Amino acid sequence: MTKLTLGAHPFLLGFEQLERLVERTAKSGNEGYPPYNIEQTSETSYRITLAVAGFSISDLAITVEDNQLVIRGRQQDDDEGRLFLHRGIAARQFQRSFVLADGVDVGEAIMENGLLHVDLNRQVPESVVQTIQIRRK
Template sequence: MRNAFDFSPLYRTTVGFDRIAQILDAAHQTQSSNTNYPPYDIEVTGENQYSITIAVAGFLESEIDIQSENGVLQVRGKKDKQPEKQNFLYQGIAYRSFERKFQLADYVEVLGARLEHGILQIDLVKEVPEAMKPKKIAINSTKAIEQSAE
């Protein structure tokens, strides 16, 4: 039995937080419908820098598609047909297609991706625009304002 969460009260009682409710709703849907394949890590690699590492053993670069749109990073792997049937005694490497979605915070951008030895690494950075960064406001005394007006 699946636990269902109703996020609609958040929409009725908050102003300007609709993106947070959408993220919570999407995360819940992704978590409830997702398998553990392929395994991944999310790592903080520096101030405002992140890395997502996904184990994609057996996949070629041409079989992996990475897209970022509207705050969602989507990684898909579509395995081409296996060449001739092989006679495995044991097959532990999963050659099945997959789809992983990651919700990105505001201002998080994908820098690039690389595939090496069956490990896909996606580098991300959070670049807050200058206009959104905190500003130090100087406090001027009344005397200083009067002197500059003269």
């Protein structure tokens, strides 16, 4: 019995890239830090919120690479001359990746009370009906 992958299904023409996209997402290395929420704010918009307490705006970078939203955080090491009796707040770097569908654009990013909000907007394509003429040979 032959294993049929999603991208090779005969009714899904032109979706070969979908399987590669799923594999890339699985390998993105997202661990549980920092915690985040994804909410739908309207019919065509979403908001990703990351808890980035301790990070300043200059410690964060947001990029879109091949339909993948990547949010990176790297804190500057300012521990020189400090003696910690207990250190429970980790100053570690992170990278969070989110795959964006075609037509989803990144809007604005807002930092508020230790939360980073990234707004996404989905463009609704117009419905197009195309009639194909059949000719005789």
